Amino acid sequence: MAGKTINIKVKVWRQGGKYPKGQFETYDLKDVGTDMSFLEMFDVLNEQLVSKKEMPVAFEHDCREGICGTCSMVIDGQPHGPMKGTTTCQLHMRSFKDGATITVEPFRAKSFPVIRDLVVDRSSFDAIIQAGGYISVNTGQAQDANAIPIEKDTSEKAFDAATCIGCGACVAACPNSAAMLFTSAKVSHLATMPQGKVESQKRVQAMVNQMDKEGFGMCSNIKACEAECPKEISTDNIALMNREYLASVLGSDKEG
Amino acid sequence: MSDKLKSNVPEGDLAEKWMNYRGTMPLVAPGNKRNIEIIVVGTGLAGASAASTLGELGYKVKCFTFHDSPRRAHSVAAQGGINAAKNYQNDGDSVYRLFYDTIKGGDYRSREANVHRLAEVSRDIIDQCAAQGVPFGREYGGLLANRSFGGVQVSRTFYSRGQTGQQLLIGAYSSLSRQIARGSVTMYNRHEMLDLVKVDGKARGIITRNLLTGKIDRHAAHCVVLATGGYGNVFYLSTNAMNSNVSAGWRAHKKGAFFANPCYTQIHPTCIPVSGEYQSKLTLMSESLRNDGRVWVPKKKEDCKKDPLSIAEEDRDYYLERIYPAFGNLVPRDVASRAAKYVTDDGRGVGATGLAVYLDFASAIERYGKSEANMKGISNPTKAQIVELGEAIVKEKYGNLFHMYEKITDENPYKTPMKIFPAVHYTMGGIWVDYNLQTTIPGCFALGEANFSDHGANRLGASALMQGLADGYFVIPYTIGTFLSKEIRTPIYSAEHTDLEKLKKENTDEEGNIKEFITPNAPEFIEAENAVKERIKTFLNVNGSQSIESFHRRLGRIMWDYCGMSRNAEGLAKARKMIQELRAEYHKDVFVPGSNEEYNPELEKALRVADFMELGELMVCDALNRNESCGGHFREEYQEGGGEALRNDEEYMYAAAWEFTQDNSDWNLHKEQLEYKDIEVKTRSYK
Structure with a gap:
């Protein structure tokens, strides 16, 4: 030193x-x-x-x-x-x-x-989580934690998305002020795990709609968000969210 | 035992107390829950888990945080893991063993029944968190992985890489968010509790300041739950977040909640050492590193300034392994910290300041490297090959911590040993609570680090997360019923009902008696609000010449020098006087910029530092009163055999609960005698 x-x-x-x-x-x-x-x-x-x-x-x-x-x-x-x-x-x-x-x-x-000065209001992020960024389980309803084995790689992938700290750098970096990386990180974290799969369609729709309601911009694949993310969250999550969203709107997975 | 302290521990066998109590305690029926309002202050693991669970049960919850979002609470920074007696590793773990380890780790200064309950519900926590989608570390078979922490001989710690606190907090935050969306919890971000309001002896609400506008508000409820964290920042430098403070708890204390064992402070052995005067906080390096890192200093003082790599193996003193062969580098935190103090006091500390010891991964890198080479079928691997393979394994295990270390110190810990030193990390003391987690004020509850109950004089690693979530998810949702079941007939009115006389009339029975009712317009609320406004005005009007920060730094220095890793009667008496003088100077010469009616972090700090100054004095009194050494409290006068803590069970096997006296002179001490019926009290040995 x-x-x-x-x-x-x-x-x-x-x-x-x-x-x-x-x-x-x-x-x-x-x-x-x-x-x-x-x-x-x-x-x-x-x-x-x-x-x-x-x-x-x-x-x-x-x-x-x-x-x-x-x-x-x-x-x-x-x-x-x-x-x-x-x-x-x-x-x-x-x-x-x-x-x-x-x-x-x-x-x-x-x-x-x-x-004031360098302080901004990021409560729009809370609103997106409140729209559906959770698994609907009440305290006490859980089964034994080892009853659902999850492949190590899957769990690691979910972790990589879950590591988002909700700072908003992705929005600040994006020329369109999109919140796609933030929203997709949560969608992806929960949709990747079997526990979160059950309500993933409802979740992705609610969160994406809320994101739009909060006035965030559209994604145009510039990937500045990934470059500036302090937790290096991948834009692969955005692709996953888009797939989830499309599937939920079109209902294609229900036919499969 | 003081008659003001009723622990309310249920009768019966230790292992059956909680189960039987749960089955027989008074409850609030679902229809009545809808009419009962609860205030929860704080959104860390304890607060968020309590608020969401109480919301799920149907209570009307108002939840407060001074952060911009509930997800920011400092639980988020916990790295290593969370303990649970799952025995998934089949290594001999059990509820009893977790209970035993915790009591022993706490140096026989915690309440037996609370700790046993903690160990029992630890298993449910892991289930709950897994169901919420917390991505715990897993084995290749898909089942949950475990690691070891200090002071135990089993692997019972669940983890999410080095970010366990973050993942658990996000789990609790997501449950809380769900209840906010459902309307069962009303969330107040950027609101700081500045006082507790008592009506007819019961906690009935709080006074808050909106941190954006400065607006002072009165919030009423049937009861108040404080989950406001620890007070380590009284030392200025600690691993706590910058905004962590004692004010909510301290305000409750001044309104009648006893404060217990304030001198029990956990000094964590593995933190990045102080590098300069401007230092604002200290950063922890997870205890999990002691699974693989070896702690050492040079045997010879003249070697201390040398490049550590140039010091030969036989000239190194791996002092933890030498003194404590049974636990080695994984002794409990208080023991490891004290040992680091002794070697640096002895002049064998390293680094620029001489206040650091090495945490060395070279042996682990070599061990893992050889094993990897073996598995990959490389015969006669070169030294370079071994190091490369070994570093990859170490990176997989601790990569994010090594990365953080390098960012802060600009040194590569794969190549040169880390330098570490103890730092204030956690406070075992806190608001006194009974078995129901109720304070000495009826209707005021305290959870998590804010209370005193489970860790005695020293907390074991990975037990803070366990306790926060146990209290919030699995204890308070039940025990709060013991108070609230008596409140189902007490109506609550919103602030719009301004006509107090009308409310009184509405609540008068046929015989002319006025029944109890709750309103934020009650005179007690108005009085508390005015007192808060007056306090703020006083600070803004001092207009002195010194910054709040400079006072806080000076307070921290006094606390660290005289009430830190080791204490003695003379120093403590001196410290008390110094704190009193500093406090007088603070109120005369502090400068608080700006006004109340704006976003003003300096004003927030001014109020918090004022409370820290009062708490600091109480900590010193408590340390002076406790004429023994136990856990994190080490009195130099009471030691044996090479600096081991010497307890005095005859005289001090009690929790010291301090009552604030209104004339602000001295505190009254109340003693809760601790009884150990199911565990043999021994001298703690890790040798």
């Missing part, structure tokens, strides 16, 4: 309070340790602002371990910044050069309205 430091400028989107329409503000930061995480750099910036009795930059964060999905930020044009498969909280300053100007904006999408 070398004790290197860099000097940077951070160009941050400020919105709300003093900045009713929203605008960029640029701040100088000196002697930023390269072992510092990106959010710790923001902590330092905010300490500076507070010491001048100014409003700190609002940003969301919680676990700082890359798993809760709370942190967001578009850093130099990329949701969660330049490092592949990494959330903002796990990004470190060693990824940036001395003298760099780093531009930081909120996730931008019609369905993610800005609350």
